[in-house]
Amino acid sequence: MASAADLFGFDTVTLKGAPLDRAKGALRVARLHVRLANADTKSARLEDVLSEIEDEIGVHISRIDDAVMDDANALEASGEAQRLRQAELPLRAA
Numbered sequence: 321m322a323s324a325a326d327l328f329g330f331d332t333v334t335l336k337g338a339p340l341d342r343a344k345g346a347l348r349v350a351r352l353h354v355r356l357a358n359a360d361t362k363s364a365r366l367e368d369v370l371s372e373i374e375d376e377i378g379v380h381i382s383r384i385d386d387a388v389m390d391d392a393n394a395l396e397a398s399g400e401a402q403r404l405r406q407a408e409l410p411l412r413a414a
Contacts, residue, residue, distance in 0.1 A: 351377040
């Protein structure tokens with residue numbers, strides 16, 4: 321089994337954006353590498369496990385997206401989003 325030190329430098333990934341965007345990006349990278357490992361394996365058992373892991377990562381990404389959408393909808397429903405948009409408008413001279 322490879323140690324963490326053996327894995328550094330294997331691939332370089334740069335994640336940009338807000339922390340949540342970087343977390344989702346890391347999950348997408350993990351899903352890609354699980355998919356690549358799955359394509360490379362000769363073991364039916366390992367293929368099943370890797371397929372399940374790939375599916376679960378996709379579920380987690382979807383859960384994050386759903387939570388973000390739910391928060392946005394709740395903000396709109398409460399009227400807070402409109403107040404925030406109004407606060408960002410430039411002041412007009414009377």
